[in-house]
Amino acid sequence: MELTLEPGKWVYYRFSDSTVVGKSIIGNSNDDKEWYDRMDWDIALSENGIRTNSGESGRGYGGICYIDNETFYEDSYSHLSSIYYMVDTLNVPIVVPIDR
Amino acid sequence: MKILYKIILSALFICQPGITYAQLAIRPGTVLPELELKSSLKSPVRNGNNTDFPTYIDNSLSPYFPAIINQHGGSCAQASGVHYLFTYEMNRVLEREVASNPKENTFSYRYTWNFLNEGKDNGSHASDGVNLILHHGCVTAADYGDEDEYVYRWVTGYSKYYNAMHYKVTKASSVNLKERSGIEKLMQYMIDKGDGHPGGGIASFSLTGNWDKTNYDGPSEAGIEYIMVPRGSGGSHAMTLIGYDLSVEFDCDNDGKIDDDEKGAFIFVNSWGTWWATGGKAYMPFSGFTRELGDGGFYKYDSHAEVLCIETAYHEPTLTMEINMTYDSRNDLTLSIGVADGIQENTPKYAVYPVIVKAQGGDLRMQGTNFDSGKTIEMGFDISELKSKADEMKAPCWFFTVYKTQLGKNGTGKVNKIAIHDYSSGQDNVISQTFIKSNTIQVGSNKYKLPTKEWYMDNKGNWFKVVMTPANKYVSNSDYLKKFEWNKIYGIRKANGGYAKIKFTDYNPQTGKVKFSVNNYEYK
Numbered sequence: 001m002e003l004t005l006e007p008g009k010w011v012y013y014r015f016s017d018s019t020v021v022g023k024s025i026i027g028n029s030n031d032d033k034e035w036y037d038r039m040d041w042d043i044a045l046s047e048n049g050i051r052t053n054s055g056e057s058g059r060g061y062g063g064i065c066y067i068d069n070e071t072f073y074e075d076s077y078s079h080l081s082s083i084y085y086m087v088d089t090l091n092v093p094i095v096v097p098i099d100r
Numbered sequence: 101m102k103i104l105y106k107i108i109l110s111a112l113f114i115c116q117p118g119i120t121y122a123q124l125a126i127r128p129g130t131v132l133p134e135l136e137l138k139s140s141l142k143s144p145v146r147n148g149n150n151t152d153f154p155t156y157i158d159n160s161l162s163p164y165f166p167a168i169i170n171q172h173g174g175s176c177a178q179a180s181g182v183h184y185l186f187t188y189e190m191n192r193v194l195e196r197e198v199a200s201n202p203k204e205n206t207f208s209y210r211y212t213w214n215f216l217n218e219g220k221d222n223g224s225h226a227s228d229g230v231n232l233i234l235h236h237g238c239v240t241a242a243d244y245g246d247e248d249e250y251v252y253r254w255v256t257g258y259s260k261y262y263n264a265m266h267y268k269v270t271k272a273s274s275v276n277l278k279e280r281s282g283i284e285k286l287m288q289y290m291i292d293k294g295d296g297h298p299g300g301g302i303a304s305f306s307l308t309g310n311w312d313k314t315n316y317d318g319p320s321e322a323g324i325e326y327i328m329v330p331r332g333s334g335g336s337h338a339m340t341l342i343g344y345d346l347s348v349e350f351d352c353d354n355d356g357k358i359d360d361d362e363k364g365a366f367i368f369v370n371s372w373g374t375w376w377a378t379g380g381k382a383y384m385p386f387s388g389f390t391r392e393l394g395d396g397g398f399y400k401y402d403s404h405a406e407v408l409c410i411e412t413a414y415h416e417p418t419l420t421m422e423i424n425m426t427y428d429s430r431n432d433l434t435l436s437i438g439v440a441d442g443i444q445e446n447t448p449k450y451a452v453y454p455v456i457v458k459a460q461g462g463d464l465r466m467q468g469t470n471f472d473s474g475k476t477i478e479m480g481f482d483i484s485e486l487k488s489k490a491d492e493m494k495a496p497c498w499f500f501t502v503y504k505t506q507l508g509k510n511g512t513g514k515v516n517k518i519a520i521h522d523y524s525s526g527q528d529n530v531i532s533q534t535f536i537k538s539n540t541i542q543v544g545s546n547k548y549k550l551p552t553k554e555w556y557m558d559n560k561g562n563w564f565k566v567v568m569t570p571a572n573k574y575v576s577n578s579d580y581l582k583k584f585e586w587n588k589i590y591g592i593r594k595a596n597g598g599y600a601k602i603k604f605t606d607y608n609p610q611t612g613k614v615k616f617s618v619n620n621y622e623y624k
Contacts, residue, residue, distance in 0.1 A: 005612040015592070015600040015620045042594040043602070045614060053595035060595030067591040072601045072619065080591055080599040080621070 005045060012041040032057075055087035063087050132227060135273040135409050137285060138294030156321040156345040157290050159302050160369055160381065164191035165342070166198050166206045168380035170373035172247065173221040175213040177338040179371035180304040181226030181408065182209040184340040186233060190267050190412045192297050201242075207267065208244035211255060215455075218431070219252045219462015226304040226338055226408050230272045235455050236482065237264035237415065252468040254430070254461065254477060258422045261480030262521075265420065271411040275303065277389035278405045280361070287344050289409065303407040305368070305384075306338045307398055313382050319347040322367055326377035328384050330398045341407060343367040345383065352387040352396030362387050362396070419487040422519040423500060426476040427541065429511025430461040430468075434503040439486050441493040446547070448499040450489045454481050463508035475513060480521075487524065490552075498550040504543050513541055518548055 003020050005011055012021040012035065021041045024031035035041070036058050043062075044051040053060030063085025159165060166187045171179040187207045191198060198205045212229035216222075243260040255261070275289070276282045290300040312332025316325055322345045330352075348365035349358045365383035374380045389405045391397030399405045421437050435457045438448020457479070461468065466477035490496040500518045504511070522529040531552055589603040599621045606615040 001618055002613055002615050005614055007612075015594055015598075015618060018618070039595050042600065043592060047609075050590070052592065054593070058595065061593060061597040062595050063593040065591040067589050067601060069589060069603075072589045072603050072617075080593075080601075085591070085593045 003045065005047060007047065010035075010044040010046045010051065012044045014040060015042050052088055054085075057088035132272050132274040132406075132408065135275045135285065135289065137288055154291070155347055156343065156367075157287075157300065158322050158343040158367055159188065159290060159299060160342040160367070162188070162192070162299050163197040163199060164188050164195075164299065166191075167202070168369060168374045169371050171371040172210065172213075172251070174217070174223040175209060176371055177224045177226040177304075177306070178209040178213040178216070178229045180338040180340045181229045182207055182212050182233070182238060183371070184342075184369060185226070185302060185304050185408070185410060186230070186238060186267075186269065186412065188302055188342075189410055190238075190414075192299055193295075193412050194414060195297060203242035204240055206241040207238040208241045208247075210247050210253070211239040211244050211264075214252050214254055214468065215460060217252065217462075218460060219464045219468065221251075223336065226306075227272060230269050230408065230410055232455055233267075234269040234272065236261070237266060237268045239264040240267075250467070250469045250474075252462060252464060254466060254468050256467055256477045256479070258478050258480040262417070262420060265417045265480070265482040266415055268413055268415045269410050270413045273409050273411075274406040275409060276402065276406045277305075277386075278399075278402045280386075280390065282405075283364075283386050283389065286341070286366075286407065290341075290343055295411075301409055302343075303341045303409045304338060305341055305407040306336065306404070307334055308336045308404065309393075309398070309400070310334060311398055313377055316348075316350070316383060318349050321345050321347045324367060324378045324381055324383050326382040327365065328382060328388060328398070330388065330393070330396065339368045339370050339384075341366045341368045341384065342381075348383055348385065350383070350385045350387065352385055352391060361390055415482075416523070417482045418484045418522070418524045419482075419490070420521045420523070421481045421483050421498070421500065422478070422517070422521060423481075423515065424476065424478045424517040425466065425502070425513065425515045427511055427513030428465050428475045429463050429507070429509050430457070430466050431459055431463055431507045432504050432511045433457055433541075434459050434505075435481075436499070436501045436503070437481060437483050437486070438499040438501070439490045439493070439496050440499065442495045442497055445497060448501075450486055451499070452481075452483055452486060459505060459507060463511075466513075476516070487522075496552050498552070500548045500550070502541055502546040502548075504541050504546065506543060511541075515541070515546070515548060518550055520550060520552070 001018060003011055003013060006023065008026050009023045010026060011023050013019070014021050024035055026046060035044070038058070039053070039060050041053055041058070043053070044057075050064065051057045052062035052064050054062035065085050166183060169179060169183055183206065187198070187205075190207065191205055196205055209229070212232050213224060215232060216224040216228055239255050239260055240263065243257075243263055244255055275286050277286060286303060290302065293301045310332050311328055311330055311334035313326045314329050316327040322343070324345070327348070327350055344364065344366050346364045349363050350365065351358055352362055362385070365385040367381055368384050369381050370376050372380070387396045388398045393400045427433060435454045436451050437454070438451030440447065440449045465474040467474035498520055500515070502515060520531050522531050589601065592600045592602055594600055601619040603617045604614065605617060607613070
């Protein structure tokens with residue numbers, strides 16, 4: 001899959017039909033409010049990072065977590081329901097590995 | 101379990117004048133251990149040389165005793181156990197006069213009754229109300245508010261539940277008055293509890309079957325003009341023993357003479373207003389407990405002659421959970437609160453189970469009112485007993501679980517807010533809270549997690565940390581994007597609750613093109 005980012009903009013993407021749904025200006029509160037109320041997007045990408053349709057970013061049930069390569073290729077989704085998902089706050093939660 | 105119990109066999113108390121039948125208990129009475137006296141006073145000897153004890157005691161005259169009330173409906177057991185017994189015993193320990201602030205210094209019997217009556221005018225057991233206070237404390241009459249506002253109301257407001265947590269029963273016990281030794285034990289207890297606080301104790305008791313009051317004009321130190329007799333149509337009713345009068349003489353078997361065991365009586369208060377008997381009080385002769393049914397006694401079973409005593413304490417909670425939830429059939433719900441180490445855990449290692457939300461309260465909105473606003477309630481639970489367990493953990497994760505069954509109508513609703521309050525520093529430190537946007541409570545277990553640390557372990561044993569990054573800060577340097585996207589794979593929960601996995605494989609900052617692989621799942 002491929003999509004094109006634009007400087008200073010969020011690009012909204014929906015997984016179910018692999019569609020770029022739209023774009024908004026980063027930091028524009030009116031744009032943020034409009035996209036908050038929409039349920040037709042799952043993630044948004046920009047040079048800054050990722051948003052999910054959750055928490056302060058959207059009214060959806062979205063969230064994000066880190067998984068490893070093996071989990072990515074497992075042909076099952078049942079394990080995904082037991083993972084803890086971070087929802088968006090005013091800051092975007094980015095999950096990174098730490099040393100044990 | 102904090103206390104080991106033994107069973108009290110008793111019928112439910114419906115408490116209204118004229119009722120001639122006794123209902124079966126909706127919930128079994130709490131079992132209680134035998135009262136252990138702390139007083140070093142000797143056993144009183146009537147007409148003997150021992151003059152340690154007064155001829156009569158009336159603890160209702162104490163400044164710690166609340167006003168005589170006229171109970172609502174079938175709430176006698178809670179009127180006795182909470183309004184009279186708990187209020188008096190708590191004020192006595194605090195050495196706080198009721199009159200200094202009557203509403204603040206009196207506890208609400210309606211608070212406990214409405215957790216126990218299944219949302220209807222049902223009776224209950226005083227011991228169940230006491231057990232509830234042991235776990236959760238008791239809301240004051242001031243915090244309960246207008247008693248005429250919605251009869252079966254559950255209090256809403258975290259501050260009211262937090263205030264209630266400070267006033268607790270620490271122990272409940274019983275005295276069997278079937279034998280003279282039990283009578284004398286309770287008399288000793290009424291004079292002096294031996295705990296360093298002024299005055300003695302009182303006890304809740306009950307009558308079933310046939311009983312009534314009659315005029316009494318015999319010897320009396322307390323000036324009470326009525327005495328109970330084992331005939332009439334009294335039904336099941338709970339009342340409160342508040343003293344004794346050794347001068348009383350009552351021919352309970354109508355044989356024309358006063359036997360030794362027909363001398364002396366307890367004084368009790370009823371909850372039918374001050375118009376009843378002598379200012380709401382009457383005598384209960386000792387023989388009523390010690391004699392057999394038909395020979396002057398009131399009780400068919402020896403176990404029914406047991407009375408309820410309590411110990412109380414002022415408590416400072418160190419850890420609480422605040423919840424806000426919306427639901428329209430409160431008897432569907434049972435709650436648990438627990439803690440485990442790390443948000444990767446799916447079940448708590450330690451848990452407590454609130455007894456005030458335990459598939460009870462009737463098929464009503466959470467507050468028990470008729471308005472839609474009554475569906476939403478704010479409550480607080482004392483979880484101080486879990487604090488030491490949580491303090492031993494690396495990354496305590498709190499669990500709030502709502503168990504839904506379907507009793508009566510199919511209720512609907514959701515949890516709105518959960519917060520943990522840590523008071524161990526002397527201040528209210530909210531260490532974790534979450535606002536659930538939309539999550540309909542389903543039949544079965546509904547689990548909500550509150551992590552307190554920003555890192556966790558996945559099911560492969562890898563530890564991760566959540567790094568918060570400003571969402572709207574424009575970064576012109578693509579190295580930031582490269583840092584967290586190159587070779588990174590994310591699990592995504594989609595807007596509709598389904599799942600997807602996304603693996604970023606390439607990013608060209610010149611063209612802005614991002615390449616990625618996706619595994620999408622349409623099922624939740």
